[in-house]
Amino acid sequence: MRGSVWLDALTPKQARLCSSIYNELREEGFDLFVTARDYAETLQILELEGVPYRAVGRYGGASKSEKLIAYASRAQKLVNEVNSIELCALISLSSPSAVRVAFGLGIPTITLNDTPHAFHVGRLTLPLSTRVISPLAIPRRELIRLGAEEDSIMQYDGVDEVAWVRSHNPNPxxxxxxxxxxxxxxxxxxxxxxxxxxxxxxxxxxxxxxxxxxxxxxxxxxxxxxxxxxxxxxxxxxxxxxxxxxxxxxxxxxxxxxxxxxxxxxxxxxxxxxxxxxxx
The missing domain is CATH 3.40.50.2000 (Glycogen Phosphorylase B;)
Incomplete structure (x- = not known):
């Protein structure tokens, strides 16, 4: 496969999942490119897990206007980051800015989603996603309601957290x-x-x-x-x-x-x- 796999993380939970995917794909020999938003412990978790990343954008705040401005600013910065890189796919946990940039640049998108109640995020990402991956516990109709194409949906019997909890040993x-x-x-x-x-x-x-x-x-x-x-x-x-x-x-x-x-x-x-x- 030509090009790197692009991973994007917006939140601490997404940083955990990103780290797990990064390690799995690296073992399979994939080239990887990681971007992450400066929000809460997101960047620190990637550092803790030893995942190299590019910090792009910030959290917008509580108001709708602040969110929109931060989203637009981050989308522009992501274009500058990835436009000169050969990418074969984007994997994210429903990142609006990354998914929409990837769609605009013709990059296939694999979008994970376990929060159909986050209506705005779903509407901004699922309709543009090449593949939508979610737990089986989420009814397909909820994903379709958010705009996912029915034949793009892939579901699994489990939860995301298994990816990083299954091999953990407690350290006092x-x-x-x-x-x-x-x-x-x-x-x-x-x-x-x-x-x-x-x-x-x-x-x-x-x-x-x-x-x-x-x-x-x-x-x-x-x-x-x-x-x-x-x-x-x-x-x-x-x-x-x-x-x-x-x-x-x-x-x-x-x-x-x-x-x-x-x-x-x-x-x-x-x-x-x-x-x-x-x-x-």
């Missing part, structure tokens, strides 16, 4: 990095994606109460905030530990008492490790 050194002991009682917490378009009316008040409740019961909270305002809110609470950099979260989960998350990825990772996990 992660506890030392965070000032914890193996017998410490702690709960891993991640707030909701409150600034995503599909959660635009969400309030953080209840999540703040949850953190205070956990601490009042004598447990520490290891918090992974998504945004600076979430970080500032949690820093006022004694008993909350906020990692300064991306860390070996799978090892951290293995020593935790519970995982509570406003998303689905951490809950699925934790459940596969045998840790009680709640997705709000």
């Amino acid at each position: 050194n992660v506890l030392k990095e965070l000032g914890l002991e193996q017998d410490d009682l702690f709960v891993v917490v991640r707030p909701p994606e409150e600034k995503a378009a599909y959660l635009s009316n969400l309030s953080l008040g209840g999540f703040s109460d949850l953190i205070n409740f956990i601490v009042s019961k004598g447990a520490k909270v290891i918090l992974f905030p998504r945004y600076p305002d979430q970080r500032r809110l949690a820093e006022k609470v004694n008993g909350v530990v906020i990692p300064r950099r991306a860390t070996d979260t799978l090892s951290l989960y293995s020593y935790s008492s519970m995982i509570i998350t406003g998303g689905g990825t951490m809950a699925r990772e934790g459940s596969m490790l045998g840790i009680p996990s709640i997705s709000l």
Whole structure:
């Protein structure tokens, strides 16, 4: 196959998946080119996993206009990055800017999607994708509703997180990095994606109460905030530990008492490790 495979990551979860795909394809002898958006721990995870990447674009913020401006700016920058590279395919977890750039440049796109509730992202990516890959648990009609061609859909019986959880062995050194002991009682917490378009009316008040409740019961909270305002809110609470950099979260989960998350990825990772996990 001529040309490199282009991988694009927008979020920490996508960075995990990108790393797994990168390692698998590299072992198969493929040339690879990776781009990633500067958002939360995305770039740090790629560095932690030893994946070379080009940082392109930033997170746009909460408002629709900010998102649109950031999207347009990133699309232009991606064109500049890839236009002189021979690429045979793009693989992404529904990256609007990358998929639309690839479509415009005639690059075949393989788009993974496990969040059909993210309507805007689906509508911006699935109609332009050569192949759409999703878990079997997602009804095909949901993908077609978002614009996927029926004959482009490929489904598998499982979840994305298996790709990086299946071979993991817990490392206790992660506890030392965070000032914890193996017998410490702690709960891993991640707030909701409150600034995503599909959660635009969400309030953080209840999540703040949850953190205070956990601490009042004598447990520490290891918090992974998504945004600076979430970080500032949690820093006022004694008993909350906020990692300064991306860390070996799978090892951290293995020593935790519970995982509570406003998303689905951490809950699925934790459940596969045998840790009680709640997705709000």
